[in-house]
Amino acid sequence: MKTELQNKLFDKYPKIFVQKDLEIDTGDGWYNILDTLCGQIQNLNLLERFNVEATQVKEKFGGLRFYYNGGDEFIEGLTSMAEAISNRTCEECGSPGTQNNAGWVRTRCPSYWSAVALQNQAHQDSLKVKNKK
Numbered sequence: 001m002k003t004e005l006q007n008k009l010f011d012k013y014p015k016i017f018v019q020k021d022l023e024i025d026t027g028d029g030w031y032n033i034l035d036t037l038c039g040q041i042q043n044l045n046l047l048e049r050f051n052v053e054a055t056q057v058k059e060k061f062g063g064l065r066f067y068y069n070g071g072d073e074f075i076e077g078l079t080s081m082a083e084a085i086s087n088r089t090c091e092e093c094g095s096p097g098t099q100n101n102a103g104w105v106r107t108r109c110p111s112y113w114s115a116v117a118l119q120n121q122a123h124q125d126s127l128k129v130k131n132k133k
């Protein structure tokens with residue numbers, strides 16, 4: 001995630017992002033999901049019900065992974081919902097997305113996938129030209 005967005009989350013949720021060396025290792029498209037998740041968690045942190053601290057935030061198998069210390073089953077539910085939504089949200093731009101089912105799994109929107117298809121086509125075409133020579 002670009003530094004500017006990451007810092008926005010760190011500034012808004014200082015009770016969650018206590019670890020100074022933490023890096024949000026996802027695309028910018030999941031900013032709103034993280035913002036919503038942290039908003040919910042921080043409200044509970046402020047009510048002193050919990051003391052949830054993020055330990056690692058990253059992408060894995062095309063989905064968001066939000067690891068933390070503290071919390072309870074309710075926080076587990078919130079996190080699991082956020083992770084499930086990320087599986088249907090383009091990690092690059094935040095539009096509704098789908099996952100590829102080959103190779104490195106990623107979650108991207110239709111315009112990303114059609115750009116990839118065009119690139120692959122251009123690559124195939126250039127190979128054909130080369131082979132003809």
Ligand SMILES: [Zn+2]
Nearest residue numbers: 090092093109
């Ligand atoms: Zn996208």
